[in-house]
Amino acid sequence: MDLKIKEKIALVFGSSQGLGLAAAHSLAQEGCRVILCSRNKEKLEKSITEIGAQDYIVADLSKADAAKVVVKQVLDKYGQIDIMVCNTGGPKAGTFFDVTNEDWETGFHGLWQSATSAFYAAIPSMMKAKWGRIVIVTSITAKEPIKNLVISNAFRAGLHGLVNSISKEIASEGVTINAVMPGFTKTQRLMDLNIGQETIDKIPAKRLGQPSELASLISFLCSENAAYITGQAISCDGGLLNSI
Secondary structure, eight states, X not given: OOOSOTTOEEEEESOXXXXXXXXXXXXXXXXXEEEEEESOHHHHHHHHHHHTOSEEEEOOTTSTTHHHHHHHHHHHHHSOOOEEEEOOOXXXXXXXXXXXXXXXXXXXXXXXXXXXXXXXXXXXXXXHHTOEEEEEEOOGXXXXXXTTBHHHHHHHHHHHHHHHHHHHHHGGXXXXXEEEEEOSBOXXXXXXXXXXXXXXXXXXXXXXXXXXXXXXXXXXXXXXXXXXXXXXXXXESTTHHHHO
16 A cells, blocks of 8 residues: 655654654655654664664653754754654653652653644644644553553543644644554563563453554554544554453
8 A cells, every 4th residue: 555655754753662663664664754763872873774764863852842852953954844753662660659759750751741842843834734644652551541550641641632632723734643552562661561471361362562563553644545534542452452
């Protein structure tokens, strides 16, 4: 299927590894001119060669206005951002009584502030061009809280409300915004959480997801073919949410 996004400028946050890198790779395979972004320069330099990306920018999205600065850099250099994938690493794990006010503040900047800052910076140029695609990577925790992930459970649910609200304001301008909810997907982050066979057995598909599977969904939502899909939160979870 031709997704009709060849030569589109695509900025992918959190793209030096894991789900972000998989999304960037998928978009590059579709012919997009992909700009990678993460805080790890060494990994970015390796990734840009591996997937054939156009460029990269080093930035720590947990810092205030970092995403806004990145968007401005891309706009200044390339003149346009057609596609933007907002993806950040998961916040500190823990129960409500495990995490501190500082942990909440770090989670807020990393998950919420980085997204809103990027939206404010990128959407006006998309609206002017009468074409744009935004996808934010959240998690199934946004709909079904997972034990010991209280910060993620809280902020990601709010991001879905934000996506739905924004979608109504920009749909008539040819710009779509959607959220994707990865389930238990085989990334280093998941391995660090020590997910056991008991959890895998609860997934109807009876396996972990592959990053490339979520990436394919993201690429479709960023395509011309998905122009009538906006304001949605779509899971890629092997049927887990439907079985809870």
